[in-house]
Amino acid sequence: MASKPARPSPQPDGFVRRDRPWLLPTNRKLRNLVSISLRNLSLSTPLPSRARGKTIDDDAIPNNFKSPAKLVALREQKALGHSRSSSDLRGSLKKVSEDAVEDGDSEVPAHANGSPTKPKERVNGSPRTPQRPSMARMRRRSTLEWANATPQRRQEKLENVTAERMADVFFSVHVQGVEEPVYVSEVVERTMNPTFRHMDWSACGPGVTRLDHLTLRFWVKSSKMGDWRQLLELSLGLQSLHYLGKSLDQFHHALPQNAVIFYLTDGVYTSFASLSDYAPPPTAPPAARVTSARILPTSSFDALLRLAKLDDSIQDALQTRNKIAADLEALLGANNEALTERDKVAEAEDRQKTIDYAKKTVDKQLDKARRQQEEKRQLLQTRRDLMTEDTSDRTAKGGEMEEAKPELPNLxxxxxxxxxxxxxxxxxxxxxxxxxxxxxxxxxxxxxxxxxxxxxxxxxxxxxxxxxxxxxxxxxxxxxxxxxxxxxxxxxxxxxxxxxxxxxxxxxxxxxxxxxxxxxxxxxxxxxxxxxxxxxxxxxxxxxxxxxxxxxxxxxxxxxxxxxxxxxxxxxxxxxxxxxxTAGEGELPARKAGGIRGLLRTKAEGTPDLSRNASSDSASSALGGLLWHGGQHGNGKAKGAVDSLKRNIGGLDSRMKKAG
Missing domain, CATH: 1.10.418 (Actin-binding Protein, T-fimbrin; domain 1)
Structure with missing residues (x-):
C-alpha cells in the first residue's frame, strides 16, 4: 500500500506563513518589471509624527489616582505642543495641587476623570476634610476655526487642502550607458496615489531588458508650481527589492510617504529606501513547513543544456537579423541616387497627369466662355437692330407726337x-x-x-x-x-x-x-x-x-x-x-335717363366715349354684372331676360329716333 503523506506539523508561535516569490533575486531583470506606482504622495518635508485621535496634553491628564507631585513630574516631562483645545485642564489641576500643599496635604485624592477633590474648610484649626468629587466631566471647547462655518466655507477649505496635496505625476527610467531615458510614463493628473500603465519594453533591445540596475526619477507639478519639479530619485538594483506579496490586498501595513511600489511578474515589491519602517513577519523554519510524500521533479542537466543552446540560437538569430538590417542599410545607401531618381520620375509623371487634367478643365471652361460670348454678341446685335428700328419709327412718328403735345394738358x-x-x-x-x-x-x-x-x-x-x-x-x-x-x-x-x-x-x-x-x-x-x-x-x-x-x-x-x-x-x-x-365730397350726381342705351351704343361702336356721363358707367357695370352672373350659372332664364332687355332697348332707340 502506498504510504500516506505526512501531516503538516503545527507552526511555531511567532511565525506567519508567507508566499514566496517565483523569481530568484539574481533573475530579476528589467524585462520582468511590469508597472510602478507611488503611494502617499507628499510635496513637503514630513513633520514629526504624533498619535492621532488625542492632543499632546491629553497624556498629562491622570486617568487613575495620582498625587500632585506626579502631576508636576508629568507636566515637566512633556513640553507644551499643538493642542486642538482652547483651554488646558492642567491649570485647574495646578490650582488644586497648590491649595493642597498650602494645607499640608501630601496627597490629594482625584476623581475618576483625573480631577482632584476639593478639601473642606477647617473648623477650629482642624485640618479640612476633602469633599466628595463631582460626577461632571471636565470638558474643553473646540478651537477648529471652521467647525461652525458655512458649508461653502468648509467646502472651500477642503478643496484648498486637496489642491495642496494633489499633483500631476510621471516617472522616467534611466540605465547606465544611455543618456536618454529608456522609458517615460504617461502623466497622471491630480492624484495622491498614482498608478501607471503597464510598461512596454518592445522598443528596447536585449542589452537594456537584461539589466538589473536602474535609476528611477519621479516628476511632479502642482497648482502652485510653475513648472515640473523632480520629487524623488532612486538608484537601486532589482536584486535588493523586498517582496510584499502577490498583491497589495494581502498587505495590511501603513505605507510611508512617497512609497514606491514595483510590480514584477511574480508579485509586488518595494525598496527599503521607500519602506524603511516595514519589518517583514518572520517565516517558519524548514521543519515547520508542510511536507509531502510526493517528490517534485526539478530541472535536469539536459534541460538546462537545451535552454542554454536555445538561448545561443536566439542570440545568433538576433545577430543575423542585425547583420541583415545593416546590409540592407548599406545597399540602400549605395543605390540611394538611383532610388531618388526613380522617385523623381514617379513624381514627374504624377505632376504631368495633374497638368493634363488641369489643361482639359481649362479648355472646357474656355469653350464654354466662347459660346457664352457668342450668344451675348448675338443678343447685343439683336438689341442694336431693334433700337435702330425703334429710332426710325420714332423719327417717322415724331411729327404726330409734336402735333399731339398741345392737347396733352386738355386730355x-x-x-x-x-x-x-x-x-x-x-x-x-x-x-x-x-x-x-x-x-x-x-x-x-x-x-x-x-x-x-x-x-x-x-x-x-x-x-x-x-x-x-x-x-x-x-x-x-x-x-x-x-x-x-x-x-x-x-x-x-x-x-x-x-x-x-x-x-x-x-x-x-x-x-x-x-x-x-x-x-x-x-x-x-x-x-x-x-x-x-x-x-x-x-x-x-x-x-x-x-x-x-x-x-x-x-x-x-x-x-x-x-x-x-x-x-x-x-x-x-x-x-x-x-x-x-359712400364717403366723399360734394353731392351725389343724379341718375340720367338712357344710360343703358348709351352702354349698348358704346359696345356696338367698339370704343367707349370718355365724355359720356357717369350714369352710363354705372349702367354698364350693372349690366356687366348681370351678364357675368348669368354666364356663371348658365341659367336659361337669365339669358332670356338679357335678350328681352336688348329688344326693349332697341325699341326705345327707334322711338327716340322717330321723336327726334
Missing amino acids: RDEHDVKKKAIQNQRRRICEDLQRCYPIQPVTGKSLSFTIRDLHLPNSEDLDAEPPDIVAAAFGHVSHVVLMLSFYLAQPLPYPVSPRSSNSTIEDPISLLKTNSSTTYKDERALRTYPLFTKGVPRFRFEYAVFLLNKDIQILLESAYNVRAVDIRQTLPNLKYLLYVA
Whole structure:
C-alpha cells in the first residue's frame, strides 16, 4: 500500500506563513518589471509624527489616582505642543495641587476623570476634610476655526487642502550607458496615489531588458508650481527589492510617504529606501513547513543544456537579423541616387497627369466662355437692330407726337374730371345698393346687425339664429359682395354664387379634402362650399363663411386700404365697407335717363366715349354684372331676360329716333 503523506506539523508561535516569490533575486531583470506606482504622495518635508485621535496634553491628564507631585513630574516631562483645545485642564489641576500643599496635604485624592477633590474648610484649626468629587466631566471647547462655518466655507477649505496635496505625476527610467531615458510614463493628473500603465519594453533591445540596475526619477507639478519639479530619485538594483506579496490586498501595513511600489511578474515589491519602517513577519523554519510524500521533479542537466543552446540560437538569430538590417542599410545607401531618381520620375509623371487634367478643365471652361460670348454678341446685335428700328419709327412718328403735345394738358384735365365722375358714380351706386340691402344695428347688442330685417350673427355664434334665416342672410351678403366687386373693379379671390338661401362660394386656391362618405362628381364640386347648413357637413359651411369674410376683408384692403380688425364679424365689416364706399365730397350726381342705351351704343361702336356721363358707367357695370352672373350659372332664364332687355332697348332707340 502506498504510504500516506505526512501531516503538516503545527507552526511555531511567532511565525506567519508567507508566499514566496517565483523569481530568484539574481533573475530579476528589467524585462520582468511590469508597472510602478507611488503611494502617499507628499510635496513637503514630513513633520514629526504624533498619535492621532488625542492632543499632546491629553497624556498629562491622570486617568487613575495620582498625587500632585506626579502631576508636576508629568507636566515637566512633556513640553507644551499643538493642542486642538482652547483651554488646558492642567491649570485647574495646578490650582488644586497648590491649595493642597498650602494645607499640608501630601496627597490629594482625584476623581475618576483625573480631577482632584476639593478639601473642606477647617473648623477650629482642624485640618479640612476633602469633599466628595463631582460626577461632571471636565470638558474643553473646540478651537477648529471652521467647525461652525458655512458649508461653502468648509467646502472651500477642503478643496484648498486637496489642491495642496494633489499633483500631476510621471516617472522616467534611466540605465547606465544611455543618456536618454529608456522609458517615460504617461502623466497622471491630480492624484495622491498614482498608478501607471503597464510598461512596454518592445522598443528596447536585449542589452537594456537584461539589466538589473536602474535609476528611477519621479516628476511632479502642482497648482502652485510653475513648472515640473523632480520629487524623488532612486538608484537601486532589482536584486535588493523586498517582496510584499502577490498583491497589495494581502498587505495590511501603513505605507510611508512617497512609497514606491514595483510590480514584477511574480508579485509586488518595494525598496527599503521607500519602506524603511516595514519589518517583514518572520517565516517558519524548514521543519515547520508542510511536507509531502510526493517528490517534485526539478530541472535536469539536459534541460538546462537545451535552454542554454536555445538561448545561443536566439542570440545568433538576433545577430543575423542585425547583420541583415545593416546590409540592407548599406545597399540602400549605395543605390540611394538611383532610388531618388526613380522617385523623381514617379513624381514627374504624377505632376504631368495633374497638368493634363488641369489643361482639359481649362479648355472646357474656355469653350464654354466662347459660346457664352457668342450668344451675348448675338443678343447685343439683336438689341442694336431693334433700337435702330425703334429710332426710325420714332423719327417717322415724331411729327404726330409734336402735333399731339398741345392737347396733352386738355386730355389730363379731362382724365381728372372723368376719374372724379367715376368716383361719384360709385358713391351713388353704393348708396343705392345700401338702400336695397339695408344693414341696421340690433338694439341692445354691440356689433350685431340685420340685413333686410334678417339677423345674421357673427361667425363664432352662428347657431344663435335658425338655419333658414342664417342661410337667407348669407344669400343677401353674397349678392352685395358680388355687386361691390363689379362696381369697385376688384376681382374676388373666392367667387360667390348668390342663390338666395342656397348660395355657394368657390375656393380655386386650395383644396380641402374630406373623409366623409359624400361623393363629388368632379373637382369643382369639391371646391364649392355651401353658405347653408341643411344637408351638408358642418365644416364645409364654416369654411364657406370664412371665405366670404376673406372676400370682404380683401375688398376693404384692396379698394380703400382699410384694415379689418376681425374678419369673423361679417355684417359689421360689410357695413363698414359700404360706409367707406359712400364717403366723399360734394353731392351725389343724379341718375340720367338712357344710360343703358348709351352702354349698348358704346359696345356696338367698339370704343367707349370718355365724355359720356357717369350714369352710363354705372349702367354698364350693372349690366356687366348681370351678364357675368348669368354666364356663371348658365341659367336659361337669365339669358332670356338679357335678350328681352336688348329688344326693349332697341325699341326705345327707334322711338327716340322717330321723336327726334
